[in-house]
Amino acid sequence: MDRIAIVGAGIGGLTAALALARRDIESVVFEQQAALPDEGAGIQISPNAAAELRELGLGAAFDTAARPAHREIRRWHDNAVITRTDLGRYDVPYYTMRRGALIGALRRAVIQFGRRCVSVTEESLGFADGSVEHPGTVVGADGLHSVVRGLVAQDRPRYSGFVAARAVLPIAAPPRVTVWLGPQRHCVAYPVDHGRHLNLVVVGPAADPPARPTRVTGGALLAGFDGWHPAVRELIGLAGQAELRALHDRPPIPRWHRGRVVLIGDAAHPMLPFISQGAAQAVEDATTLARCARRPDALAHFEALRRHRVDEVAALSRAGARAFHLEDGDEQRARDRAMAAAPPDSHDWLYGYRVASLFRRCDTSSTRDASPSFRKI
Numbered sequence: 001m002d003r004i005a006i007v008g009a010g011i012g013g014l015t016a017a018l019a020l021a022r023r024d025i026e027s028v029v030f031e032q033q034a035a036l037p038d039e040g041a042g043i044q045i046s047p048n049a050a051a052e053l054r055e056l057g058l059g060a061a062f063d064t065a066a067r068p069a070h071r072e073i074r075r076w077h078d079n080a081v082i083t084r085t086d087l088g089r090y091d092v093p094y095y096t097m098r099r100g101a102l103i104g105a106l107r108r109a110v111i112q113f114g115r116r117c118v119s120v121t122e123e124s125l126g127f128a129d130g131s132v133e134h135p136g137t138v139v140g141a142d143g144l145h146s147v148v149r150g151l152v153a154q155d156r157p158r159y160s161g162f163v164a165a166r167a168v169l170p171i172a173a174p175p176r177v178t179v180w181l182g183p184q185r186h187c188v189a190y191p192v193d194h195g196r197h198l199n200l201v202v203v204g205p206a207a208d209p210p211a212r213p214t215r216v217t218g219g220a221l222l223a224g225f226d227g228w229h230p231a232v233r234e235l236i237g238l239a240g241q242a243e244l245r246a247l248h249d250r251p252p253i254p255r256w257h258r259g260r261v262v263l264i265g266d267a268a269h270p271m272l273p274f275i276s277q278g279a280a281q282a283v284e285d286a287t288t289l290a291r292c293a294r295r296p297d298a299l300a301h302f303e304a305l306r307r308h309r310v311d312e313v314a315a316l317s318r319a320g321a322r323a324f325h326l327e328d329g330d331e332q333r334a335r336d337r338a339m340a341a342a343p344p345d346s347h348d349w350l351y352g353y354r355v356a357s358l359f360r361r362c363d364t365s366s367t368r369d370a371s372p373s374f375r376k377i
């Protein structure tokens with residue numbers, strides 16, 4: 001059957017499959033795992049990604065999501081609000097939800113499970129079971145540890161120095177995203193399940209990170225939070241069993257495509273979770289790629305359209321890695337003043353971005369009748 005090969009059934013790969021299907025372009029997704037994980041952890045889906053997902057007909061995916069009205073940045077020691085951002089000023093809500101609910105809704109693609117890609121050339125994909133596919137076009141959506149990326153760049157994931165612990169607490173959560181900033185650490189809380197539960201993410205340094213995600217008690221996490229406000233310590237203490245994982249990064253690479261192989265999402269541009277945009281950018285990538293698919297220069301055009309946007313978002317994320325964890329002092333006070341002084345529209349470039357409007361601005365008349373430039377399996 002004529003299909004495009006997508007490696008990886010994460011949020012990026014599944015969104016790409018759906019967005020291509022919307023344009024009558026078939027694909028097959030090769031996923032290394034035996035099944036899609038029913039991930040209970042939370043995720044923030046900002047309006048720039050939610051708009052794309054809703055346009056793909058996934059509105060029902062957000063039925064159990066919460067819609068926080070604003071985000072508060074607070075100080076670690078006294079819980080004082082540094083700044084409050086209105087998240088309700090966009091035409092599409094800012095959602096907070098379970099990852100599993102989103103993945104479940106995206107699961108409409110043809111997925112071949114247990115297919116771990118181990119080698120890539122411009123002509124072939126090799127799998128751990130010894131099988132080989134010869135797709136015309138490959139979309140590498142295989143995440144941070146991407147094998148497909150090896151065709152385009154020779155870098156390896158590097159440990160960022162940070163670990164993140166995640167837990168869903170069995171308590172009702174207020175309708176807001178709260179971010180506490182403190183020396184070397186930050187902590188994020190937001191509602192999931194219509195606000196019936198609270199998703200907690202704690203990020204801090206670790207010299208000896210776990211090799212793979214592991215379980216840790218809230219009590220053990222508290223050791224790094226001496227002097228933090230009781231409101232924060234109480235939440236961390238409630239995290240019975242949190243999942244702790246090392247956060248890895250990769251340097252930016254000059255190209256995301258080679259021949260008929262293209263990277264999207266974390267495979268192309270992993271982002272540390274300081275501004276909660278990794279999945280959102282994977283969604284933007286996926287729907288942009290699908291919109292380019294009928295152009296003769298699809299992959300190059302996709303990359304040209306995405307570069308500037310991704311660079312800007314990644315720069316903000318990288319800046320967060322330092323600015324979020326400042327020790328108390330002059331620099332921290334200057335940061336807080338700048339945050340407090342930010343105008344209401346300061347996040348519009350990020351959350352108000354709409355992939356569709358990018359294409360309305362482009363002249364697509366020359367491509368309207370072209371057949372898909374993706375070669376098929």
Ligand SMILES: Cc1cc2nc3c(=O)[nH]c(=O)nc-3n(C[C@H](O)[C@H](O)[C@H](O)COP(=O)(O)OP(=O)(O)OC[C@H]3O[C@@H](n4cnc5c(N)ncnc54)[C@H](O)[C@@H]3O)c2cc1C
Nearest residue numbers: 008010011012032044117142143265266276277278279280
């Ligand atoms: C603690 C934390 C909190 C976060 N919070 C947010 C948030 O609130 N909002 C947000 O937008 N982003 C958030 N992110 C980032 C987000 O999770 C990622 O950016 C996003 O999941 C990337 O999606 P992806 O589809 O590119 O890759 P992945 O989700 O990593 O999916 C890759 C898929 O490919 C498969 N795969 C890998 N290798 C192979 C192979 N060789 N062969 C076949 N299949 C393979 C994997 O099994 C997986 O299914 C967070 C990240 C972390 C760590």
